[in-house]
Amino acid sequence: MNPIVMENTSIGFGPEYGRVNVLQDINLEVKENEFVAVIGFSGAGKSTLVSLLAGLEQPTDGKVIFKDKVNAPPGPERGVMFQSYSLMPWLSVFGNIDLAAKQVFPKMPVAERQAHVEKYIDMVNLTPARDKKPHELSGGMRQRVSLARTLCMQPQMLILDEPLSALDALTRAVLQDEILNIWENDKRTIVLITNDVDEAILMADRIIPLTIGPEATFGKEFIIDMPRPRVRQTLTEQPAYQKLKADISTYMIGLNDEAKAARGENTLTCPDVAPKDFSLPSGRPQLKWKMPSQSA
Amino acid sequence: MADSGKDKFKYTLLKGIDFSGFTVFDPVVRLIFGEDPKKQLSDIGRYMVTPVIFIIGCIIIWSVMAPRHKTKSGEVPGPDRVLASYQNNKRFHERENEKQSDFNTDGAEREATLAEVQEQIITYTALAEEKAKAAALAAVEVQDTIDAKILPLQTKLDSIKEKSKEAQKLRRENISTLAEGVAANTAESSALITAIAEDKALKEKERESTKDLKTQIDEIRANPPKRLKEAQLASNKVADELQHLKKRVDFLTTGNRSEKVSSSLEAAKEATAAIPLASTGPEVLKSAKAAVRNTESAERAKEQKYPRAATVFWQAYRSIFTVIVGFLMACAVAIPVGMMCGLNRVFMACMTPIISIFRPVSPVVWLLIFQIIIGAFFPNPDEHPLFKFFNASWNPLEFLQVNPAMVFSAFTVAICAMWPALVNTALGVSSVDKDHMNVAKVLRLGFWSRLFKIIIPSSLPLMFAGLRISLGVGWMVLIAAEALSSSDGLGKFVWDEYQNGSSLSFANIILACFIVGTIGFFLDRIMIVLQKIVTFDDGSATV
Numbered sequence: 001m002n003p004i005v006m007e008n009t010s011i012g013f014g015p016e017y018g019r020v021n022v023l024q025d026i027n028l029e030v031k032e033n034e035f036v037a038v039i040g041f042s043g044a045g046k047s048t049l050v051s052l053l054a055g056l057e058q059p060t061d062g063k064v065i066f067k068d069k070v071n072a073p074p075g076p077e078r079g080v081m082f083q084s085y086s087l088m089p090w091l092s093v094f095g096n097i098d099l100a101a102k103q104v105f106p107k108m109p110v111a112e113r114q115a116h117v118e119k120y121i122d123m124v125n126l127t128p129a130r131d132k133k134p135h136e137l138s139g140g141m142r143q144r145v146s147l148a149r150t151l152c153m154q155p156q157m158l159i160l161d162e163p164l165s166a167l168d169a170l171t172r173a174v175l176q177d178e179i180l181n182i183w184e185n186d187k188r189t190i191v192l193i194t195n196d197v198d199e200a201i202l203m204a205d206r207i208i209p210l211t212i213g214p215e216a217t218f219g220k221e222f223i224i225d226m227p228r229p230r231v232r233q234t235l236t237e238q239p240a241y242q243k244l245k246a247d248i249s250t251y252m253i254g255l256n257d258e259a260k261a262a263r264g265e266n267t268l269t270c271p272d273v274a275p276k277d278f279s280l281p282s283g284r285p286q287l288k289w290k291m292p293s294q295s296a
Numbered sequence: 297m298a299d300s301g302k303d304k305f306k307y308t309l310l311k312g313i314d315f316s317g318f319t320v321f322d323p324v325v326r327l328i329f330g331e332d333p334k335k336q337l338s339d340i341g342r343y344m345v346t347p348v349i350f351i352i353g354c355i356i357i358w359s360v361m362a363p364r365h366k367t368k369s370g371e372v373p374g375p376d377r378v379l380a381s382y383q384n385n386k387r388f389h390e391r392e393n394e395k396q397s398d399f400n401t402d403g404a405e406r407e408a409t410l411a412e413v414q415e416q417i418i419t420y421t422a423l424a425e426e427k428a429k430a431a432a433l434a435a436v437e438v439q440d441t442i443d444a445k446i447l448p449l450q451t452k453l454d455s456i457k458e459k460s461k462e463a464q465k466l467r468r469e470n471i472s473t474l475a476e477g478v479a480a481n482t483a484e485s486s487a488l489i490t491a492i493a494e495d496k497a498l499k500e501k502e503r504e505s506t507k508d509l510k511t512q513i514d515e516i517r518a519n520p521p522k523r524l525k526e527a528q529l530a531s532n533k534v535a536d537e538l539q540h541l542k543k544r545v546d547f548l549t550t551g552n553r554s555e556k557v558s559s560s561l562e563a564a565k566e567a568t569a570a571i572p573l574a575s576t577g578p579e580v581l582k583s584a585k586a587a588v589r590n591t592e593s594a595e596r597a598k599e600q601k602y603p604r605a606a607t608v609f610w611q612a613y614r615s616i617f618t619v620i621v622g623f624l625m626a627c628a629v630a631i632p633v634g635m636m637c638g639l640n641r642v643f644m645a646c647m648t649p650i651i652s653i654f655r656p657v658s659p660v661v662w663l664l665i666f667q668i669i670i671g672a673f674f675p676n677p678d679e680h681p682l683f684k685f686f687n688a689s690w691n692p693l694e695f696l697q698v699n700p701a702m703v704f705s706a707f708t709v710a711i712c713a714m715w716p717a718l719v720n721t722a723l724g725v726s727s728v729d730k731d732h733m734n735v736a737k738v739l740r741l742g743f744w745s746r747l748f749k750i751i752i753p754s755s756l757p758l759m760f761a762g763l764r765i766s767l768g769v770g771w772m773v774l775i776a777a778e779a780l781s782s783s784d785g786l787g788k789f790v791w792d793e794y795q796n797g798s799s800l801s802f803a804n805i806i807l808a809c810f811i812v813g814t815i816g817f818f819l820d821r822i823m824i825v826l827q828k829i830v831t832f833d834d835g836s837a838t839v
Contacts, residue, residue: 075740075741078738080738084731084734086734088732088749088754090753090756103741106738224615
């Protein structure tokens with residue numbers, strides 16, 4: 001039994017007359033403990049896809065089947081890690097995670113629940129910041145809190161909505177490793193939504209590109225069968241990696257061109273202009289500072 | 297670090313200053329702890345000394361400009377007069393306190409206080425005599441100087457008068473001879489008419505010439521030298537104090553509550569004792585009746601309270617109490633209704649017309665409506681449980697003398713202060729971050745935990761911003777409502793002073809203006825601190 005299946009799913013917004021579907025005829029099957037990455041351009045409908053997967057939005061057509069339940073409402077079995085952290089600013093790190101833990105395990109004794117929450121805080125290396133408020137944390141730390149909150153619900157499936165796109169490259173690399181590490185130790189189904197091809201190749205078992213919207217749908221999928229654990233430092237030197245990256249990039253750029261052609265856009269040639277040369281002729285003494293009249 | 301404890305204290309202090317919004321004192325604290333004195337001194341100079349100099353400048357302009365504008369109720373009081381008015385009001389308040397405690401004391405304490413007061417009376421009597429003498433002396437002296445000043449003017453005036461009198465006499469004679477001449481046809485009638493007209497013009501001229509001197513003399517009389525006024529004021533002050541001491545003696549002896557009770561009981565006892573001694577029926581009846589009457593009056597005296605006069609400070613306490621009650625009533629309505637508006641679009645649609653129509657209504661209209669509507673609930677205020685509760689002798693708020701007028705004012709405050717809180721709460725509740733709501737959905741939070749764990753905390757900052765505006769509006773409305781409804785409070789104080797029009801009234805009104813402003817400032821500060829507590833970002837959004 002596959003944890004999540006989408007069958008000819010479409011979704012559109014706005015009035016019925018003249019409605020254009022954001023996503024059209026999406027078909028997806030994710031296997032147990034599989035790590036799937038969905039990549040797409042911005043505006044392709046990635047966040048809408050997350051909403052569908054999590055059950056936050058209902059499809060206008062087709063079905064989203066999660067564990068045999070069709071179009072089920074959202075719940076903690078499908079943990080979502082949001083792009084914008086979505087932490088409660090009035091709660092501390094502990095409070096934010098505890099809010100989720102309390103809801104998912106209402107019968108757990110207080111001491112046990114506290115230990116449970118602290119385990120996840122420790123897992124994302126935030127124990128020193130346990131009682132800090134979100135506004136006192138850096139972006140990377142906030143996303144870690146969000147990750148810990150999602151993990152502490154012990155969901156059957158994780159949906160990661162561009163979790164690292166707001167972070168700088170170094171922090172992103174660290175968090176990618178952390179997520180991978182956690183996943184290796186505690187396997188579960190993950191759907192990662194991203195716009196970063198490198199990230200997708202590093203982390204996923206399968207990459208599914210999303211075509212350009214509106215009426216976006218899934219394109220040709222790429223299987224990544226590179227052995228795990230994948231080492232970031234040596235990964236880029238592998239020919240398999242280089243080939244995959246080239247293939248995916250070509251495919252994505254091709255999608256972009258196709259979309260442009262479909263919209264009937266003409267390529268405009270840029271006029272051949274070069275900036276004028278305002279530098280002083282050589283041989284004259286250079287002024288150290290400009291006269292006010294000259295600068296004006 | 298060696299002095300980490302000191303540093304910790306310093307940062308706690310700085311945090312407190314920042315939190316309460318008195319950031320002006322930040323460099324002072326840093327200077328005391330010796331942090332970069334040069335920068336702190338420049339900061340103090342810039343942000344503390346400069347404003348202080350500016351304010352002093354304003355006060356100087358006030359004191360110069362105020363006496364120049366003469367009004368029907370005297371000249372506009374300068375800062376000195378307002379300060380004097382503050383001191384007067386303060387002394388008045390203290391005297392009321394003294395008299396009240398005198399009224400309530402009994403036993404040895406009463407005797408001790410009485411002895412003390414009587415001692416004071418002796419010193420004050422001597423002092424009063426001395427001051428009265430000084431004032432009389434000053435009056436005589438001043439009279440002399442005034443006389444000396446007036447004398448030359450007066451002689452000049454007299455001489456002018458004498459001269460014009462003679463000239464008038466001459467002209468009158470001239471006119472009468474002319475008239476006779478006209479009658480005897482020896483003179484022209486036109487000459488007579490010219491003479492009469494000339495006489496009138498000359499009379500006017502003579503009056504003009506004396507007018508100037510007369511006003512000069514009047515001015516000298518009206519503005520005696522300052523030392524006379526000062527001497528009189530000093531004498532009056534002592535006389536006033538002496539009178540107050542005499543009143544205290546009264547409240548410590550015959551006017552004292554325990555004394556009243558014991559004297560009544562004594563009389564009752566005597567009357568009871570006289571019953572068996574009486575020989576006739578009417579005499580027995582008289583004694584028995586006296587016994588009953590005196591026992592009753594002793595009972596009444598036990599319940600008596602000191603009838604305090606309304607001081608401006610008491611009025612201020614009452615105003616603060618009223619505004620807090622009104623504000624709490626506004627919160628009690630605005631927060632739940634605002635939340636329902638924010639949660640439910642249908643309810644919002646129902647409430648929108650009501651909010652839009654009633655929000656702009658003037659507080660004066662509300663006050664009148666409440667007087668009629670709520671007045672009907674208290675046909676007999678003394679018997680109503682609400683007022684019985686507030687005016688019971690064990691209630692610490694008994695001194696505020698809660699009455700129906702206060703209830704009307706509180707309701708007016710409530711209904712006028714309700715709207716900003718309501719609208720802001722509705723806005724806060726309806727604009728909860730969509731991501732937070734998504735988290736709530738994923739967590740499958742129920743309605744109540746969604747409300748209490750997500751919606752209310754995230755709408756608190758906006759809600760408190762609304763409450764702060766509400767309290768400000770309420771305070772403004774209250775002063776107007778009190779003036780109109782004659783509910784004791786600062787508004788009524790201002791209104792009474794305006795109506796009574798004594799020489800001090802104008803200064804008292806300006807004093808009330810400062811008191812109202814100061815209380816309003818502190819109420820706002822309290823709300824700012826509350827707002828900062830519930831604001832989860834760095835709190836820079838609120839100033």
